[in-house]
Amino acid sequence: xxxxxxxxxxxxxxxxxxxxxxxxxxxxxxxxxxxxxxxxxxxxxxxxxxxxxxxxxxxxxxxxxxxxxxxxxxxxxxxxxxxxxxxxxxxxxxxxxxxxxxxxxxxxxxxxxxxxxxxxxxxxxxxxxxxxxxxxxxxxxxxxxxxxxxxxxxxxxxxxxxxxxxxxxxxxxxxxxxxxxxxxxxxxxxxxxxxxxxxxxxxxxxxxxxxxxxxxxxxxxxxxxxxxxxxxxxxxxxxxxxxxxxxxxxxxxxxxxxxxxxxxxxxxxxxxxxxxxxxxxxxxxxxxxxxxxxxxxxxxxxxxxxxxxxxxxxxxxxxxxxxxxxxxxxxxxxxxxxxxxxxxxxxxxxxxxxxxxxxxxxxxxxxxxxxxxxxxxxxxxxxxxxxxxxxxxxxxxxxxxxxxxxxxxxxx
Amino acid sequence: xxxxxxxxxxxxxxxxxxxxxxxxxxxxxxxxxxxxxxxxxxxxxxxxxxxxxxxxxxxxxxxxxxxxxxxxxxxxxxxxxxxxxxxxxxxxxxxxxxxxxxxxxxxxxxxxxxxxxxxxxxxxxxxxxxxxxxxxxxxxxxxxxxxxxxxxxxxxxxxxxxxxxxxxxxxxxxxxxxxxxxxxxxxxxxxxxxxxxxxxxxxxxxxxxxxxxxxxxxxxxxxxxxxxxxxxxxxxxxxxxxxxxxxxxxxxxxxxxxxxxxxxxxxxxxxxxxxxxxxxxxxxxxxxxxxxxxxxxxxxxxxxxxxxxxxxxxxxxxxxxxxxxxxxxxxxxxxxxxxxxxxxxxxxxxxxxxxxxxxxxxxxxxxxxxxxxxxxxxxxxxxxxxxxxxxxxxxxxxxxxxxxxxxxxxxx
Numbered sequence: 001x002x003x004x005x006x007x008x009x010x011x012x013x014x015x016x017x018x019x020x021x022x023x024x025x026x027x028x029x030x031x032x033x034x035x036x037x038x039x040x041x042x043x044x045x046x047x048x049x050x051x052x053x054x055x056x057x058x059x060x061x062x063x064x065x066x067x068x069x070x071x072x073x074x075x076x077x078x079x080x081x082x083x084x085x086x087x088x089x090x091x092x093x094x095x096x097x098x099x100x101x102x103x104x105x106x107x108x109x110x111x112x113x114x115x116x117x118x119x120x121x122x123x124x125x126x127x128x129x130x131x132x133x134x135x136x137x138x139x140x141x142x143x144x145x146x147x148x149x150x151x152x153x154x155x156x157x158x159x160x161x162x163x164x165x166x167x168x169x170x171x172x173x174x175x176x177x178x179x180x181x182x183x184x185x186x187x188x189x190x191x192x193x194x195x196x197x198x199x200x201x202x203x204x205x206x207x208x209x210x211x212x213x214x215x216x217x218x219x220x221x222x223x224x225x226x227x228x229x230x231x232x233x234x235x236x237x238x239x240x241x242x243x244x245x246x247x248x249x250x251x252x253x254x255x256x257x258x259x260x261x262x263x264x265x266x267x268x269x270x271x272x273x274x275x276x277x278x279x280x281x282x283x284x285x286x287x288x289x290x291x292x293x294x295x296x297x298x299x300x301x302x303x304x305x306x307x308x309x310x311x312x313x314x315x316x317x318x319x320x321x322x323x324x325x326x327x328x329x330x331x332x333x334x335x336x337x338x339x340x341x342x343x344x345x346x347x348x349x350x351x352x353x354x355x356x357x358x359x360x361x362x363x364x365x366x367x368x369x370x371x372x373x374x375x376x377x378x379x380x381x382x383x384x385x386x387x388x389x390x391x392x393x394x395x396x397x398x399x400x401x402x403x404x405x406x407x408x409x410x411x412x
Numbered sequence: 413x414x415x416x417x418x419x420x421x422x423x424x425x426x427x428x429x430x431x432x433x434x435x436x437x438x439x440x441x442x443x444x445x446x447x448x449x450x451x452x453x454x455x456x457x458x459x460x461x462x463x464x465x466x467x468x469x470x471x472x473x474x475x476x477x478x479x480x481x482x483x484x485x486x487x488x489x490x491x492x493x494x495x496x497x498x499x500x501x502x503x504x505x506x507x508x509x510x511x512x513x514x515x516x517x518x519x520x521x522x523x524x525x526x527x528x529x530x531x532x533x534x535x536x537x538x539x540x541x542x543x544x545x546x547x548x549x550x551x552x553x554x555x556x557x558x559x560x561x562x563x564x565x566x567x568x569x570x571x572x573x574x575x576x577x578x579x580x581x582x583x584x585x586x587x588x589x590x591x592x593x594x595x596x597x598x599x600x601x602x603x604x605x606x607x608x609x610x611x612x613x614x615x616x617x618x619x620x621x622x623x624x625x626x627x628x629x630x631x632x633x634x635x636x637x638x639x640x641x642x643x644x645x646x647x648x649x650x651x652x653x654x655x656x657x658x659x660x661x662x663x664x665x666x667x668x669x670x671x672x673x674x675x676x677x678x679x680x681x682x683x684x685x686x687x688x689x690x691x692x693x694x695x696x697x698x699x700x701x702x703x704x705x706x707x708x709x710x711x712x713x714x715x716x717x718x719x720x721x722x723x724x725x726x727x728x729x730x731x732x733x734x735x736x737x738x739x740x741x742x743x744x745x746x747x748x749x750x751x752x753x754x755x756x757x758x759x760x761x762x763x764x765x766x767x768x769x770x771x772x773x774x775x776x777x778x779x780x781x782x783x784x785x786x787x788x789x790x791x792x793x794x795x796x797x798x799x800x801x802x803x804x805x806x807x808x809x810x811x812x813x814x815x816x817x818x819x820x821x822x823x824x
Contacts, residue, residue: 013448015438026427036425041451281701282694285715289693301715303697309712
């Protein structure tokens, strides 16, 4: 089954918005076995919109139109879809009632232009939008093809895809339900990982698709079945294979990020954490505190960008700084131990390194970073040699520190 | 003159890459007066690529093909462009020599598949790529139209657009040179700013285009002229108008970020800075240390996520924490003063607030944030009430702290 995305909006053509919806939906297509050979972007112009949708419908079985469902005169997607599907646009009185109710409940003034959001092609089905006012549309075209309309804001579009479109597609494809599980790994590169599971990546049902994220690789396992329970049964053997072959690198089967998993694990243990950062300048603390409720675990930290503050705030001895310098395993250890002791936490992570572009010496090149961890059973330090820009080195350093903590918690 | 982008690559259709090039180039189109009505994305398939380029060439005067210029069998852009332009593909011996030299100078092994990067349609001109191996192409089609090919990686594509394509376009359009200046503002919203300069935004030559960035608005002034000096002369009166009407909000005319401007300013004054962060958890320090060489100015900071550490590391009195609490102007002041004194810096910024989603009370809602600044002449605190997600509140808090420092340095 072929699918095509038509992204709609003059603001996309002006470059005011980056089209992240298209990339997200394309990933979704791949995971449920829809093939995608084209994507189009058009502005808010009825003639061009109709032509683009017609072209897409000529070459694909499923066309997803994103954007242009708002209440203003610019929003022409409904009219274009009616024209392309050869259906009349009708006012859906149930949709109108729901919209009026929504506006009343939010104390928003009703304007009659909102009525356009209650219009739909006569043979279409509307798709509820829990995060906005514009409902989506599911429009069968003949017996073979489907046009789908979703609103442009990602926080409306993406949940509607998952909750409204995918189940309908599963029924249409005679597949019952389509079910995915994401396995998140860290501490292993994509190429090495792929080598260990090459046969699984070639599997047809379930499919296993790798997604390389910054410093992590996620594996998405997808299958279709009569019910979620049956789908999960089909996925379980693949999960077992993954656990067996690369289990040590799996930090999550589900949706939690690495920092969420670590915060949850430490909260369960009633243990606390602090950070001592040099070249990342606060980036590790910022990443850990992305997690709501991280204050249960993360007490705080120090950013010691200068040697003076490494000594003053963390007690790093001047003899270490004078002899081996701030970018050294000895300094990383002293920083972690100092943070643990002075901030009185069970664990402390430290990072010291050369993010570049300046500051390198022949012995200490850009990308040389030491991450340290002090814990209840002592301290360990890992040497990393990263490539890339200043920001990439800093991001990878942060990740390396979190990976070190994860490994320690695992073997603890 | 109409322009169209054709983005090429199966990885785009699979959603593995978000197409940021397309958005950047679209902004560039708008700034030099090219109108853009369509964008297409196609995979690495010769037939579809040819059809997409042909469609683009039918409806636009300028077609920019991005990606597919690498040395592998997947990279078919050159072949498709030759076919669409009706030109033979020839091996350019000068390009070949340059490529062999490049490989030798980087100690890379030469493989003959690299020769494909020295192939070009016979009437085309190759465009140098200082950041990669794949040259771009400028291919006149008849006397009216031009096909352009640029490599996919943004750090190759975007400089080549600016340095190679724009000057050729200016000549073609009989405009001499196209010249842009970016004015960066902070501390003023897009709507208020637009109201103050509505006549300038409607100007035709130079054009003034606003770009809303997170918590900042940038204005791009663009004109064409016989020479850069003449262009600058045409831009100067607009700059003067902007300085007169919104000068207090302009932090940079050029390319430096807000944190770069602040680090440069403090370095010039030989003054130092520290940070004391609660709800941003290190994000302010991380942003300041994005700037290479920031260690001249930023000594370090403390992340005091708990009340205990606010007292221990910054000397915030327990009476403040007990009476008005950690999210209060008093606490923000005590944090800034504490950081300035204990870390011995000339300036110190503090942030304390409720990033959400938890932690709110009726008196202290999510988004209530105090930013403080201690400096040579005393301390000041600003109350902010932000909307948005946890990450948005944190990002805006960081920005508010930097804006506070900028204003203090300006009036100092």
